[in-house]
Amino acid sequence: MNNHNDPFTEAQREGLYRAIFERRDVRSQFLPDPIPDDVLARILKAAHHAPSVGFMQPWDFIVIDSLPVREQVLASFDEENAKAAENYTGERKETYRSLKLQGIIESPINLCITCDRSRGGPHVLGRNSIMEMDLFSTCLAVQNLWLSARAEGIGVGWVSILDQDRLSDILQLPEQVYPLAYLCLGYVSEFLGQPELQAKGWRSRLPLEELVHGNGWGKPLDQVGLSEQLKKH
Numbered sequence: 475m476n477n478h479n480d481p482f483t484e485a486q487r488e489g490l491y492r493a494i495f496e497r498r499d500v501r502s503q504f505l506p507d508p509i510p511d512d513v514l515a516r517i518l519k520a521a522h523h524a525p526s527v528g529f530m531q532p533w534d535f536i537v538i539d540s541l542p543v544r545e546q547v548l549a550s551f552d553e554e555n556a557k558a559a560e561n562y563t564g565e566r567k568e569t570y571r572s573l574k575l576q577g578i579i580e581s582p583i584n585l586c587i588t589c590d591r592s593r594g595g596p597h598v599l600g601r602n603s604i605m606e607m608d609l610f611s612t613c614l615a616v617q618n619l620w621l622s623a624r625a626e627g628i629g630v631g632w633v634s635i636l637d638q639d640r641l642s643d644i645l646q647l648p649e650q651v652y653p654l655a656y657l658c659l660g661y662v663s664e665f666l667g668q669p670e671l672q673a674k675g676w677r678s679r680l681p682l683e684e685l686v687h688g689n690g691w692g693k694p695l696d697q698v699g700l701s702e703q704l705k706k707h
């Protein structure tokens with residue numbers, strides 16, 4: 475029975491939280507199986523239903539299955555990744571080099587989600603003071619896609635170790651269109667139980683209770699009940 479708040483049933487809530495907690499960034503576990511068009515259309519629709527500043531909907535979705543295009547993107551990754559490795563030394567550098575940070579060729583589909591910075595004209599409701607709001611909106615489309623893909627059993631990996639201008643050239647983006655997210659999509663052999671970077675000892679999830687503050691940065695949380703609850707999660 476629904477009340478005015480129309481809460482989800484317990485099973486529906488569990489499904490939503492399952493998508494959130496079991497979503498993973500996938501690089502190594504892609505299977506070559508194609509993603510059926512109806513499934514891809516569903517997750518694109520989920521992305522398109524993200525909130526956006528002034529209902530700007532600044533996103534476009536570039537579906538990439540061409541091997542030559544993906545090889546060009548991979549070449550940019552290889553170059554940028556070699557530069558990134560130079561930020562580390564010793565054991566950390568070896569660990570960095572051992573990490574697999576993209577699945578561009580192994581995944582059956584790559585998807586670039588872009589942000590058209592001029593969509594809807596120069597004055598977008600809600601974007602008068604902070605111009606980056608269109609970029610933030612597009613990130614929400616990415617997250618919607620990522621979560622719905624998980625619910626469909628499809629893994630997504632975000633590849634950001636790329637030269638942005640080169641990516642724009644490869645994808646022939648117009649000047650005002652920003653390549654916000656380059657994603658690899660595909661069915662997977664498994665979803666890891668924890669972030670791969672944590673499993674490989676790179677970095678761990680921070681305790682939530684250390685990240686929640688009361689009435690100002692670094693101030694203790696006076697809400698005692700909340701504080702206790704956060705420690706449990």
Ligand SMILES: Cc1cc2c(cc1C)N(C[C@H](O)[C@H](O)[C@H](O)COP(=O)(O)O)c1[nH]c(=O)[nH]c(=O)c1N2
Binds near residue numbers: 632668
């Ligand atoms: C904006 C942005 C950019 C990137 C990522 C994520 C996001 C949000 N991540 C994935 C990232 O490493 C991953 O989300 C975290 O390690 C947490 O793991 P789970 O996503 O929970 O599996 C990521 N991973 C990777 O292998 N190569 C990459 O270039 C990037 N880039």
